[in-house]
Amino acid sequence: xxxxxxxxxxxxxxxxxxxxxxxxxxxxxxxxxxxxxxxxxxxxxxxxxxxxxxxxxxxxxxxxxxxxxxxxxxxxxxxxxxxxxxxxxxxxxxxxxxxxxxxxxxxxxxxxxxxxxxxxxxxxxxxxxxxxxxxxxxxxxxxxxxxxxxxxxxxxxxxxxxxxxxxxxxxxxxxxxxxxxxxxxxxxxxxxxxxxxxxxxxxxxxxxxxxxxxxxxxxxxxxxxxxxxxxxxxxxxxxxxxx
Amino acid sequence: xxxxxxxxxxxxxxxxxxxxxxxxxxxxxxxxxxxxxxxxxxxxxxxxxxxxxxxxxxxxxxxxxxxxxxxxxxxxxxxxxxxxxxxxxxxxxxxxxxxxxxxxxxxxxxxxxxxxxxxxxxxxxxxxxxxxxxxxxxxxxxxxxxxxxxxxxxxxxxxxxxxxxxxxxxxxxxxxxxxxxxxxxxxxxxxxxxxxxxxxxxxxxxxxxxxxxxxxxxxxxxxxxxxxxxxxxxxxxxxxxxxxxxxxxxxxxxxxxxxxxxxxxxxxxxxxxxxxxxxxxxxxxxxxxxxxxxxxxxxxxxxxxxxxxxxxxxxxxxxxxxxxxxxxxxxxxxxxxxxxxxxxxxxxxxxxxxxxxxxxxxxxxxxxxxxxxxxxxxxxxxxxxxxxxxxxxxxxxxxxxxxxxxxxxxxxxxxxxxxxxxxxxxxxxxxxxxxxxxxxxxxxxxxxxxxxxxxxxxxxxxxxxxxxxxxx
Numbered sequence: 001x002x003x004x005x006x007x008x009x010x011x012x013x014x015x016x017x018x019x020x021x022x023x024x025x026x027x028x029x030x031x032x033x034x035x036x037x038x039x040x041x042x043x044x045x046x047x048x049x050x051x052x053x054x055x056x057x058x059x060x061x062x063x064x065x066x067x068x069x070x071x072x073x074x075x076x077x078x079x080x081x082x083x084x085x086x087x088x089x090x091x092x093x094x095x096x097x098x099x100x101x102x103x104x105x106x107x108x109x110x111x112x113x114x115x116x117x118x119x120x121x122x123x124x125x126x127x128x129x130x131x132x133x134x135x136x137x138x139x140x141x142x143x144x145x146x147x148x149x150x151x152x153x154x155x156x157x158x159x160x161x162x163x164x165x166x167x168x169x170x171x172x173x174x175x176x177x178x179x180x181x182x183x184x185x186x187x188x189x190x191x192x193x194x195x196x197x198x199x200x201x202x203x204x205x206x207x208x209x210x211x212x213x214x215x216x217x218x219x220x221x222x223x224x225x226x227x228x229x230x231x232x233x234x235x236x237x238x239x240x241x242x243x
Numbered sequence: 244x245x246x247x248x249x250x251x252x253x254x255x256x257x258x259x260x261x262x263x264x265x266x267x268x269x270x271x272x273x274x275x276x277x278x279x280x281x282x283x284x285x286x287x288x289x290x291x292x293x294x295x296x297x298x299x300x301x302x303x304x305x306x307x308x309x310x311x312x313x314x315x316x317x318x319x320x321x322x323x324x325x326x327x328x329x330x331x332x333x334x335x336x337x338x339x340x341x342x343x344x345x346x347x348x349x350x351x352x353x354x355x356x357x358x359x360x361x362x363x364x365x366x367x368x369x370x371x372x373x374x375x376x377x378x379x380x381x382x383x384x385x386x387x388x389x390x391x392x393x394x395x396x397x398x399x400x401x402x403x404x405x406x407x408x409x410x411x412x413x414x415x416x417x418x419x420x421x422x423x424x425x426x427x428x429x430x431x432x433x434x435x436x437x438x439x440x441x442x443x444x445x446x447x448x449x450x451x452x453x454x455x456x457x458x459x460x461x462x463x464x465x466x467x468x469x470x471x472x473x474x475x476x477x478x479x480x481x482x483x484x485x486x487x488x489x490x491x492x493x494x495x496x497x498x499x500x501x502x503x504x505x506x507x508x509x510x511x512x513x514x515x516x517x518x519x520x521x522x523x524x525x526x527x528x529x530x531x532x533x534x535x536x537x538x539x540x541x542x543x544x545x546x547x548x549x550x551x552x553x554x555x556x557x558x559x560x561x562x563x564x565x566x567x568x569x570x571x572x573x574x575x576x577x578x579x580x581x582x583x584x585x586x587x588x589x590x591x592x593x594x595x596x597x598x599x600x601x602x603x604x605x606x607x608x609x610x611x612x613x614x615x616x617x618x619x620x621x622x623x624x625x626x627x628x629x630x631x632x633x634x635x636x637x638x639x640x641x642x643x644x645x646x647x648x649x650x651x652x653x654x655x656x657x658x659x660x661x662x663x664x665x666x667x668x669x670x671x672x673x674x675x676x677x678x679x680x681x682x683x684x685x686x687x688x689x690x691x692x693x694x695x696x697x698x699x700x701x702x703x704x705x706x707x708x709x710x711x712x713x714x715x
Binding site: 028098120123 | 539
């Protein structure tokens with residue numbers, strides 16, 4: 001189930017007079033302060049933490065709307081923080097990595113992050129990423145309110161996914177990915193299509209975001225994730241949802 | 244050129260070839276030596292036995308002649324006596340009686356060697372090996388002491404030379420066969436000997452190709468075992484060093500990126516509040532923003548390069564539709580014309596999209612800075628994929644077409660380090676990224692003969708990498 005009260009449009013960083021809260025975890029004080037200033041400039045409400053332990057405590061006390069996690073942290077590392085927060089809720093998580101090797105990116109996504117940024121990043125780009133992650137599932141062009149695929153039932157507007165009558169718990173991004181595939185009427189969507197529709201990236205976004213999220217989605221909705229029955233990989237083209 | 248082994252031109256043959264050659268030369272020398280000594284010894288043997296036979300017969304005949312002669316005998320009596328004498332095949336005789344000479348059918352006194360004649364005038368017997376009418380002959384002269392007469396026997400050596408000729412042919416054949424056999428033996432031996440070297444070469448190539456954990460197994464030969472130990476030690480040291488470099492690059496990456504993150508966020512805040520700044524501050528801020536961008540760019544490219552140097556640069560392969568990729572690439576610039584073969588709808592390859600995007604960005608950037616902006620992007624494909632980027636600038640001089648891919652090379656028209664934001668690393672990164680993709684890049688003249696540069700990227704249709712862990 002998608003938590004209804006978090007799917008409001010936060011495009012201006014505010015809704016109902018309450019700021020969207022961003023929890024940041026960054027051990028470097030100067031970066032932490034500068035990023036807070038930049039995010040506040042964009043209209044977000046920022047809570048800073050300097051370690052993974054502090055972040056988990058702050059999140060447990062009051063869940064944020066978005067979490068920004070630096071991977072390299074003293075104590076429990078960013079991946080662990082990410083996994084813990086993912087257990088606590090569906091909140092969008094953005095990983096920040098300073099390393100150039102790609103293992104961090106994949107490990108971060110597998111730990112449950114929705115998107116990632118490489119240091120140094122443009123604060124405007126960060127805001128754009130946060131806004132994209134907070135977008136509500138696309139419903140404006142009037143997709144059917146209920147899509148049934150075998151035993152899989154998707155209700156885009158209600159944010160509900162059921163498999164064989166049981167509620168399936170998806171993160172916001174996984175849900176949006178599933179809805180895009182479900183409303184495509186069995187057409188194949190390329191990684192680039194999905195990057196644009198779900199994450200708001202242009203053609204040059206990282207296709208691994210899609211691949212890892214599809215993998216995560218399969219573990220939740222497929223009876224046998226190794227031999228997917230719903231989300232099918234079409235070699236050379238992309239993914240499609242099969243009835 | 245430090246660190247590059249200088250090969251002697253004479254040694255171009257290769258170790259295996261040289262060993263085979265050495266064996267062949269050895270075989271040739273030994274067989275020649277054997278043939279020559281065989282010939283010399285045989286010849287001596289044959290000549291001596293012929294000589295012996297001839298001399299013995301001559302002595303016998305001279306004695307018999309002496310017995311049959313009487314003091315009254317004249318030259319007319321001689322033929323009848325001579326007929327009773329023993330004949331030797333190929334032998335002839337000449338007899339002097341007083342002042343008369345009984346010549347042989349084909350020879351007479353003038354054919355006899357002069358020194359032998361002189362010797363017999365002294366009434367002493369003698370024998371010489373001398374040419375008679377151009378052919379080697381054995382001539383025996385025996386004075387008949389009881390009379391004023393001499394007996395000469397002239398024996399040819401034709402039989403001997405015939406035998407020697409046959410022998411020579413046989414030995415020549417045997418020598419040639421020996422040489423060829425020796426060469427083959429050398430080739431076989433060198434192949435066997437070089438087998439461990441080939442294994443070492445294979446291991447060295449594997450290491451050069453990035454499989455740093457390649458090691459040689461134990462060798463059967465103690466000498467080779469030492470070599471293999473040294474090789475493994477070298478490989479281990481190299482691997483440690485490369486990993487240390489890679490760690491260093493990664494650490495530097497982190498260290499440089501953190502302050503850059505602070506800078507970008509801080510400058511971003513200032514930029515968002517630029518309306519509150521004075522004119523002078525705004526100008527200063529603009530400078531900061533621009534150079535921060537350039538600094539960021541430079542740091543990224545340097546880190547990228549250090550990744551190649553440490554051998555840790557790896558491809559993040561995903562399916563890339565080259566047609567859509569190029570359409571997305573040219574979309575931002577309305578002046579760019581994209582040409583795609585009319586029948587090509589899509590062209591999916593496994594590639595690193597981020598790197599390909601940077602390659603195209605660098606080529607377009609290069610065209611913008613040195614060629615007045617790219618005008619055309621052309622896709623061609625058959626067994627390989629070729630993407631050409633053309634501009635209408637002055638082109639790249641033939642002499643600079645290689646060096647522009649060197650680091651910090653800027654070409655003769657470059658050199659100005661103005662506000663263009665170029666780092667001088669762009670094209671070298673292009674070359675490295677293409678190399679990672681098992682492709683290549685080069686600069687050439689425009690195909691339509693007009694002024695301008697044409698950079699061509701060549702990519703394999705099927706990228707197969709030795710390292711499967713990057714694939715997913």
